[in-house]
Amino acid sequence: MPPRFLKEKENVYSPPRAASRRRFFVLAAIAALVLLVAAVIIPVYFTVIRKPSDRSASAGSSSGSSNSSTSGSSGNSNPKSAVAITGGDGSTVTMDNGSTFTYHNSFGGRWYWDANDPFNNGAQPQSWSPALNETFQYGVDRIYGVNLGGWLVTEPLSSVPALYQKYPGTIDEWTLSQAMAADTASGGLNQLEDHYKSFITEQDFAQIAAAGLNYVRIPLGYWAIETRQGEPFLAKTSWNYFLKAINWARKYGIRINLDFHSVPGSQNGWNHSGRLGTISFLNGTMGYANAQRTLDYIRIIAEFISQPQYSSVVTMLGIINEPRAIFISNENVQRFYGEAYSIVRTASGYGAGKGPIVSLHDAFNGLPWWAGWGPGADRLALDYHPYVAFDKPQPVDSITNHVTLPCTRWGNQLNQSMSAFGMTAAGEFSNAITDCGTYVNGVGQGSRYEGNYIYDSSFQRVGSCTPYIQWQNWDATYKKAMMQFAMSSMDALNNWFFWTWKVGNSTMSGTVEAPAWSYQLGLQQGWIPTDPRSALGACGNTDPFTGTLPGSATGSGGTTIDSSFLATIGWPPTTITNAAPVTGLPSYTPTGAVPTLTAASFTPTTSSVTINAGNGWNNPSDNAGFMVPINGCQYNDAWMESAEPTPPACTPARKRDDVPPSLITPAPQR
Structure with a gap:
């Protein structure tokens, strides 16, 4: 800024005509001094001293912004100095690595970052989305969101496919981690951190706000907290990058839905659960013990994000991604949900406005x-x-014949669920009408469209997937149909998170080979709307939701799930699928030390300022121990197939509640 400022001033003055040499040098020295002072004082005043928050007491700090003490260190540092702390379209942003870029946001969004006040919530993604220090009115304000799939939980489709293509035979993060660890010449398992650093960056968050989006859904695996014997995942590292995500989201006014995507034993047997093929969560001999571990991890995450420093940014917690009730049982899914809900509310505190929405x-x-x-x-x-x-x-036909399918399939049931259940959102959807695309089904699993899907031979071949993959050949008519399908989906779903923000390039072609799954590519190529609001009315109704959203779901009322309801579903389960009564199964005991998550470290530019980043634990009264093995007990591998025999019995673990009577699950409502 000073060089440009001096140049502007230089053009104002004409060179002296008749002054003596001495007088010239004296005047020149005075002028230089004045300009130097102006160049330093004016920018400092307008960008540091006279902050936007000075104009309004409510325009900045969250309740958690405190200058009392510094806590935590994760290696995630922030800039020691920055010329500007806020700006809108066309402003220059200094990133946390010290480099700069020009911020482009035509929707009136503003970024905000002050190293001396890192918990300031003054940023706003768009003029029509609430700033972080304002109330997001669920049921009124729409969630326009996108997943950051493949970043902190890798999978062949969403991550850079090259990660998996480098190691033939890898099919999930488990096998990928094993292959990387063995490849010490390339950096070993730390190659995953290279992926964390490069796949999603600060500029992605700026682009997400500029795309008219106000939420991100971030999948996180349990290995962000710890791993146990035999589990090959890179432990504790992804948490550091989730902390970066919090900072970036705060800087650009984006809210976060933290989705607990992968749990011990796997909740669905799919590759994005961490390991393909097994379901050992609430299923099989280690099913109960794995559920105990999972509840502990949910508790640890909930305690951290419920701290006032983070609760305005991480506003939603998906407690487990895609559990398959058909294997786990509806009864035990409900029991788990009830216990997880109680754990999150214990961490955050009951009552309106405390802690995350439980999804x-x-x-x-x-x-x-x-x-x-x-x-x-x-x-x-x-x-x-x-x-x-x-x-x-x-x-068997083109997408041009399916552009209104989302309206007829989803619009009415989403509308009804908003009234019958409460806040309902599509946590994932895509622009694909076929399963074509590299690794859409996983590595080496074929596709339904080409008739070679390995898990179901009853699919008849429709044709070649090539036209669905080679987006470079799509004409204007096809792109228009893709756009119409996207807008119908957005309108019908009302509140949504597209899967996913970006899909990495394939090693084979050097480009994206699952184009219908990439929001970023769709924006660039013209089949995703540049303004999601333009989808309103695509289904013939400007607002599909016409009911009344229950107040409890919005945070405006309610205290806790009715106690008689919780007593009915109860925890722990009475029996585990493909195993035995829970009293005869391996279990853990709450006698371990809790591995509290650490906060990012912040370095203020002013020595008189100290920053309280929290201690990782919101509710000091939540003091139960961590679930750990009981001395003398025998345990199966946590990821062992359910058909394996139960180990010798030992003293049962202490439990939080008595075992409730068996729950008779009602038939599904259709």
Whole structure:
């Protein structure tokens, strides 16, 4: 800024004509001094001293912004100095690595970052989305969101496919981690951190705000907290990058839905759970013990994000991604949800406005099945993943004939769920109408469209996937149809998170080979709307939701799930699928030290300022121990197939509650 400022001033003055040499030098020295002072004082005043928050007491700090003490260190540091702390379209942003870029946001968004006040919530993604220090009115303000899939939980589709293509035979993060660890010449398992550093960066968050989006859903695996014997994942490292995500989201006014995507033993047997093929969460001999571990991890995460320094940014917690009730049982899914909800509320505190919205996946039962579940709940939401791509049969015609399909399939049931359950959002959906695309189904699993899907031979070949993959050949008519399908989906779903923000390039072609799954590519190529609001009315109704959202789901009322309801579903389970009564199964005891998550470290530019980043634990009264093995007990591998025999019995673990009577699950509502 000073060089440009001096140049502007230089053009104002004319060179002296008749002055003596001495007088010239004296005047020149005075002028230089004045200009130097102006160049330093004016920028400092307008960008540091006279902050936007000075104009309004409510325009900045959150309740958690405190200058009392510094706590925590994760290696995630912030800039020691910055010329500007806020700006809008066309302003220059200094990133946390010291480099700069020009901020482009035509929607009136503003970024905000002050190293001396890192918990300031003054940023706003767009003029029509609430700033972080304002109330997001669920049911009124729409969630326009996108997933950051493949970043902190890798998977062949969403991550850079090259990660998996480098190691033939790898099919999930488990096998990828093993292969990387063995490849010490390339950096070993730390190659995953290279992926964390490069796949999603600060500029992605700026671009997300500029795309008209106000939320991100970030999948996180349990290995962000710890791993145990035999688990090959890179432990504790991804948490450092989630902390970066919090800082970046805060800087650009984006809210976060933290989705607990991968749990011990796997909740669905799919590659994005960490390991393909097994389901040992609430299933099999280690099913109960794995659920105990998972509840502990949910508790640790909830305690951290419920701290006032973070609660305005991380506003939603998906407690488990896509559990398959058909294997786990509806009874035990409900028991787990009830216990997880209670744990999160214990961490955050009961009552309006405390802690995150607890998001429950529908466990593939469909939205009507959950109507009325959790009476009296405070801040509860239902997560739905409506995909067309995996339909049976696969479509034999073009997408041009399917552009209104989302309206007829989803609009009415989302509307009804908002009234019958409460806050309902599509946590995942895509622009794909077939399962074509490299690794859409996983490595080496074939596709339904080409008739070679390895898990179901009943799919008949429709044709070649090549036209769906080679987006460079799509003409204007096809792109227009893709755009119409995207807008119909957005309008019908009302509140949504597209899967996913970006898809990495394939080693084979050097480009994206699953184009219908990349929001970023769709923006660049013209089949995703540059303003999501333009989708309003695509289904013939400017606002599909016409009911009244229950107050408890918005955070404006409710205290806790009705106690009689919780007593009915109860925890722990009475029996575990493919195992035995829980009293005869391996379990853990709450006698360990809790591995509290650490906060980022911040370095203020002023020595008189200290920053309280929290101690990682919101509720000091939540003092139960960590679930650990019982001395003398025998345990199976946590990821062992459910058919393995139960180990010798030992003294049962202490439990939080008595074992409740068996729950008779009602039939699904259709």
